[in-house]
Amino acid sequence: MSDILLDVKDLVIHYETDDGLVQALNGVSLQIHTGKTLGLVGETGAGKTTLAKGIMQLVPNPPGKIKGGEVFYDGEDLLKKSVQEMRKVRGKQISMIFQDPMTSLNPVMTVRDQIMEVILQHNKLSKEEAVKKADEMLELVGIPAARGREYPHQFSGGMKQRVIIAIALACQPRLLIADEPTTALDVTIQAQVLDLIQNLKKRDNTSMLLITHDLGVVAQTCDYVAIMYAGEIVEYGTLREVYKDIRHPYTKGLMASIPNLVEQVERLQAIDGLMPDPTNLAKGCKFADRCKYATAACMEKVPEMKSVGGEHMVRCILPEATEVKEH
């Protein structure tokens, strides 16, 4: 039996805007294995959140449109499901934690009622049973059950994010999509929230797509990593494969731009230039404008993803980037 829970194939999502056609996702393929965490890394505007919304079928249409591809969850293409069928998938099978807890909670409902709402939507339980389950979830995320009667404004940012986690995991989903779940929190709380997600994930063997721009968070929490640039995956593999043997010039640039506790460097390297305008993408490699190795051949067509050994794949035409080695 395959251990692949989510298999995204060649997903293309565009937005029709007044400024032109935004090519947000341009043929993204990736897989998430049961019980494993895939870290999706990229700069703001790379298409990470669009991918998450595409998986959940939450791309607003208009202006968004899924132009092609497939999203197999447990062997079934989510893109072929009806609105009603997707309602049953969201929350129960796949849950999402958004970046900003302030906007994810309903300010006029108590936190217990918000947890109960999702429990009752997906389970045939009495109100008393749902209260009990909601209280259990609160305790599980480190909030005394008695505080369930309170409203979101009575909680700190970190506590609100714990409530969001309780809601997301209340129905024991098989896949959790966490979109920058700690970005809005201060550093010490970030670590606590990440630990909490990790522990709960282990308890239920939940798979996770963790969207982040923080390579340090990926190193601590992920089994696999996908690097995204201008709506494409440019490097993918197990954490070990990618971190031990970085191939794509963009991934190298990202790694050089973060502080390293082991190696002393005089100055961190920023990647020159900006991500291309998604309404005006080049026909070749999207990174060519910023790549010091770019040649005329890079501008001709989009490089294909090539296997470089094991599960490690890279989208670049440089021979040294694509030569196959044993991992």
Ligand code: SF4
């Ligand atoms: Fe750089 Fe060319 Fe590789 Fe793109 S294909 S990353 S431009 S070397």
